Amino acid sequence: MADHHDDAFDPAATSAAFRGFAATARQTAPLYAHLSLAVARDPKLAALLAAAPSTQRNPVLLFAAIHALLLRGDDHPLGRHYATLPDRGAPGRNTAVRDFTDFLATRRDDLAEIVADRSMQTNEVGRSAVLLPPVAATAEREGPVGLLDLGTSAGLNLLMDRWSHHWSTRAGEVVLAGEPGVQVTCDVTGPAWLPAEPPPVAWRLGIDRSPAHVDDPDDVAWLLACVWPDELERFERLRAAVEVAREDPPPVRRGDVVTDLVEVVAEVPDDLHPVATTSWVLNYLPVARQDTFVDLLDQVGRERDHTLVALESPHRTPGLPWPPGVAGLDVTVLATFRWRGGGRAETTTATAHPHGWWLDTTRQRRI
Ligand SMILES: C[S@@+](CC[C@H](N)C(=O)[O-])C[C@H]1O[C@@H](n2cnc3c(N)ncnc32)[C@H](O)[C@@H]1O
Numbered sequence: 001m002a003d004h005h006d007d008a009f010d011p012a013a014t015s016a017a018f019r020g021f022a023a024t025a026r027q028t029a030p031l032y033a034h035l036s037l038a039v040a041r042d043p044k045l046a047a048l049l050a051a052a053p054s055t056q057r058n059p060v061l062l063f064a065a066i067h068a069l070l071l072r073g074d075d076h077p078l079g080r081h082y083a084t085l086p087d088r089g090a091p092g093r094n095t096a097v098r099d100f101t102d103f104l105a106t107r108r109d110d111l112a113e114i115v116a117d118r119s120m121q122t123n124e125v126g127r128s129a130v131l132l133p134p135v136a137a138t139a140e141r142e143g144p145v146g147l148l149d150l151g152t153s154a155g156l157n158l159l160m161d162r163w164s165h166h167w168s169t170r171a172g173e174v175v176l177a178g179e180p181g182v183q184v185t186c187d188v189t190g191p192a193w194l195p196a197e198p199p200p201v202a203w204r205l206g207i208d209r210s211p212a213h214v215d216d217p218d219d220v221a222w223l224l225a226c227v228w229p230d231e232l233e234r235f236e237r238l239r240a241a242v243e244v245a246r247e248d249p250p251p252v253r254r255g256d257v258v259t260d261l262v263e264v265v266a267e268v269p270d271d272l273h274p275v276a277t278t279s280w281v282l283n284y285l286p287v288a289r290q291d292t293f294v295d296l297l298d299q300v301g302r303e304r305d306h307t308l309v310a311l312e313s314p315h316r317t318p319g320l321p322w323p324p325g326v327a328g329l330d331v332t333v334l335a336t337f338r339w340r341g342g343g344r345a346e347t348t349t350a351t352a353h354p355h356g357w358w359l360d361t362t363r364q365r366r367i
Contacts, residue, residue: 008057009050014043021059029228031081031096032063038097045104051112056119060226065114066100068225069107078103082229121212121226123153125241126234126356127279127311128160129167129186132176133359134309134336134348135160136199138275142305144200146268150257151281152206154214154223155250156241161198163241167359169194181240190350190361202272207255207264214245234355257281258289261296265306274306280332280354283316290319301339308337311352323347334359 022036036059039046049057070079078099079085104111139145149158165176166185174194188194212219220242227235255264257278268274276297282290300306314322315330321344326333332354338345350361 009047011043014046015040018059029230031230032228035100048108048112052115060120061115064226065111068114071225076103083232084229084235118222121223123156123223124355125156125237126184128157128163129165129184129356130334130352130359131277131309132160133193135275136195137193138307139199142273144202144272145275146203146272147201148264148276149206150276150278152208152252154212155206155252158204158206158250161201167194179244186356187358192361203269206252209256211252211254214242214249258293265300277309279311282312287319290317302342305340310335
């Protein structure tokens with residue numbers, strides 16, 4: 001590792017970042033929380049993170065790099081603590097920090113290479129459970145849709161109508177049959193349009209500034225490495241979804257959500273209603289670019305009816321035209337923004353789990 005990278009290492013900031021991450025991960029990722037506390041106590045353990053660009057130096061990147069090496073087959077005792085690895089023993093938590101410390105010391109160069117090269121990449125299939133109902137409701141009103149997933153990663157949510165959906169509601173379970181190996185479940189509170197038939201998606205395209213391709217083994221390995229090993233269900237589902245997608249890969253290409261927006265909407269055939277989806281993407285745009293994104297949607301809307309289904313945090317996307325009462329909320333909101341007859345029309349919002357495990361429409365707002 002080059003010296004100038006070591007200069008960038010900030011022990012106090014590293015310790016604080018790992019302490020904060022330990023608190024976040026405590027409920028769903030106890031292994032990462034446990035290891036993070038070890039780094040918080042001894043931040044030098046994570047000094048190799050200085051090899052990453054400054055905006056990427058965060059605990060999850062280090063953990064993803066470690067997970068990537070283990071998934072690649074590195075036979076180190078640390079692997080025994082990972083639920084995602086085959087044949088792991090039951091070593092007990094007390095050896096985890098020792099194994100982790102040894103792994104960081106002995107794999108330092110390989111890890112530094114990965115963190116210098118890769119940034120965190122997620123493609124969460126579970127989000128299809130909450131994205132599909134508003135897409136289906138829009139198709140019910142507007143006819144067949146052309147689906148554009150902006151910030152699509154590997155395009156797995158473009159295949160939302162391929163997965164097996166199970167929505168639990170107070171009135172019972174609603175099932176949309178699909179690929180048996182990819183079960184997407186969601187607890188729904190409040191009224192929602194839950195279709196028993198796949199919506200008529202007649203055309204689809206995904207763009208991403210850094211797309212992952214389901215037929216590229218390195219891309220797939222990195223997507224899997226970014227899933228937290230305690231979340232075995234997500235990991236297995238992602239692997240199954242990639243397998244399905246590989247048979248007939250979703251159309252995904254490099255593109256920018258803002259720069260290429262008008263062009264890609266224009267590609268949607270004239271007889272289809274364009275529905276763009278974004279899920280945990282617009283928070284990556286500076287606020288000025290979020291504003292430009294909305295201006296461009298308005299520009300498109302002057303020429304053509306279209307719809308945006310966004311699963312985003314209002315707190316992190318102040319540039320979106322959130323209704324009063326929703327603007328600024330630090331939760332995940334599922335919103336349907338509509339452009340009809342030359343301008344912005346009704347907007348509907350509900351709250352959701354960031355990965356789609358639940359949807360709550362009871363405090364739904366319409367403007
Ligand atoms: C957290 S991931 C979410 C991926 C996917 N939407 C999902 O829900 O699984 C964010 C994605 O947004 C992409 N992204 C961020 N800024 C972008 C931009 N300006 N244009 C295109 N893609 C962008 C990233 O490359 C990444 O794949």
